[in-house]
Amino acid sequence: MDFRNRTVVVCVGGGIAAYKACDLTRLIVKGNGKVRVAMTPAATRFVAPLTFQALSGAPVLTDLFEPAADLTYGHLEMARVADLVVVAPATADLIARIRAGMADDAVTTAVLAATCPVLLAPAMNTRMWRNVATQENLAALRARGMHVVGPAAGLLADGDVGEGRLAEPQEIALAAARLLGRQDLAGRKVLVTAGPTREPIDPVRFVSNPSSGKMGYAVARVAARRGAQVTLVSGPTALEDPSGVEVVRVETAEEMARAVESAQAEMDLFVGAAAVSDYRPAAPAAHKLKKKPGEETLVLARTPDILAGLGARHAGRPGAPVLVGFAAETEEVIARAREKLKGKRCDLVVANKVGAPGAGFGGDTNRVALVSAAELAEIEGTKDKVAEAILDWILPVLDARRPRG
Template identity: 50%
Template sequence: MLAGKRILLIIGGGIAAYKALELIRRLRERGAAVTPVLTRAAGEFVTPLSVGALAGEKVYTDLFDLTDEAEMGHIQLSRVADLVLVAPATADLMAKMAQGLAGDLATTLLLATDTPVMIAPAMNVRMWDHPATQRNLATLQGDGVRVVGPASGDMACGEYGPGRLSEVPEIVAAVEAALADGPLRGRRVLVTSGPTHEPIDPVRYIANRSSGAQGSAIAGALRDLGAEVIFVTGPAEAPRPSGVQVVEVETAREMRDAVMAALPVDAGVFAAAVADWRVENAATSKMKKVAGALPTLGFAENPDILAEVSRLENGRPSLVVGFAAETDDVEAHATAKRLRKGCDWIVANDVSPATGIMGGSENAVVLISGEGSESWPRMGKREVAKRLAARIAEALRAD
């Protein structure tokens, strides 16, 4: 809950601004006080009257309101909150934040604040995918700005893809996680999850049986301890955890790029079942079956994400945790993998068919570090996640 917390809500211009009304209501239901700031563009979509009525507080719009300067200067307004939340954060607003511009009340508050900042981006899919927006996103994340979303789906402009404002419950969950007083508050953790799909042609692919359930549970457990979580997931069956930044990928190379873009982080948990190989000569159109003839597939090795991150000279996380899914000699193979990859810990498990672990609700793992191995009893994947998250918090606290 958010009882006693004060949130400075900056509403950017865009059709998604209407969701800010529901967001205010949900935040206040949880006990938070919400001070709204409307940009000039936001005022074209929602009115100060409606925003103020739901917030129960004055709505701020103008940098040069002398009465407000006498009551509460913009410097103080930016610092009395426990969190500054920008929702929706448009491409224009993100660009101004990344460049440190301060041409209106909203951007001045963002530049003057010394409290945590969270953004919920919302924009056209092409604007979101544009290299300039992605550069600005990386800059903001490097400055410590938390990000929730965006989601993928249909947009008001008629296009489909990433760029939708995250749903209100997800934003609220992210706010609760950001303000949680857990041992990982102020820490940034990367989690990879799920399988990768390596195309053979536009309709066929190589994959594995990973459901993504364990990775999703780990991301949620880290969030519950107050961490800012970047969750990079392949096309997994498991639901994505709320209150974290979700990055959807398909292939191993896309996952590698997303991981490198997310750095620096305090810890990296590489739970994804990344395909070791990809089809080098993947067809651009559907391959046709020809009687008596079999297709010839050439394979190429995929990037080794765990090893690459473990060996970084600059920007290596303080703690790198890998996973080893084995079917025989689990501990021996996982111990060798930890040394080969250069990571700090390996979480190993037996995924042979008889165990029912791959795609199931339980797990039995061995945690392997430089100090030796530790076998955990079989338990639900959520319990495994909580136990691992607690160990990560302990390790980072001692770092």
């Protein structure tokens, strides 16, 4: 998540989940953002202000009558420099006071003075969350333009199980990044495939490849950050699910093809970053194959060609989704990418040379060529940066083909 050149004011309410605001602060700082923290008096009884000062590198505002606050109008200064205010946890009491326009502590005053977006992360007991007063208060704040993330359902501090659990810091940080970032894919439905597939030989062996899934996951993550509704169909990887993305886990090429078929009907964009096996064992053994003298022959059968199938179905039709394929080649990279572009009837092929320094399987960086019918562009950098460049190329094509209503 990128918070460069952004200042986020984290307002901490007095609930048991206040400790999670420490992780939220850390995530924003890790994303190169500046954080200022304001705390209600009750919040200071759960987490010491010194903790937030150490994490943010800035003084923490806890009292409107602190000498430093008097000299600088701390609450107003916070509101003035803020690009975003995040209230986490937003307790039932705090939500009610914000709705009433109260300004009786550092948090409510900073929120009332803010002219930037405000993001609320509610946290409270399930019964308090479901109470009509809380729901009416949140509805009123949404009507005023405030944003809400969570709450989640789960085990609460009082032992109850249900709604009211503070959203995880990663989810709150992603929501904050979305509010601060580009939202040029808002309302778009994006389908991404990532990772390898595994084609079983027997119950303990399989045919696969070394794809880590990192490039496809980066595309899904960045598309979600830019406002898209993203479905990620992933082969077996060791990666965590990207926040804000619906993840469908599969093993084989056939399973991936079925998952894509189920999700493709309403898609605006397909990015096929998965390294799908071209062949599978024709007759997987039901039991583990035992070693025998001499040679063995493994008979292979073709797997479904997901990208070619989508191209045959959609290419050339009015309002067709944008189709993007990937090509990992060992030689004649551009020529083979152009062949794939034509043969699969897609709009863009992202090609890279296997084994090139700073590129390929497993790494955090990539060097690729964006190959289309009209142009060729070379991109290198982190996989998130490459994902941004791919989506930047796609955006004008998508807007021209599927104008927003």
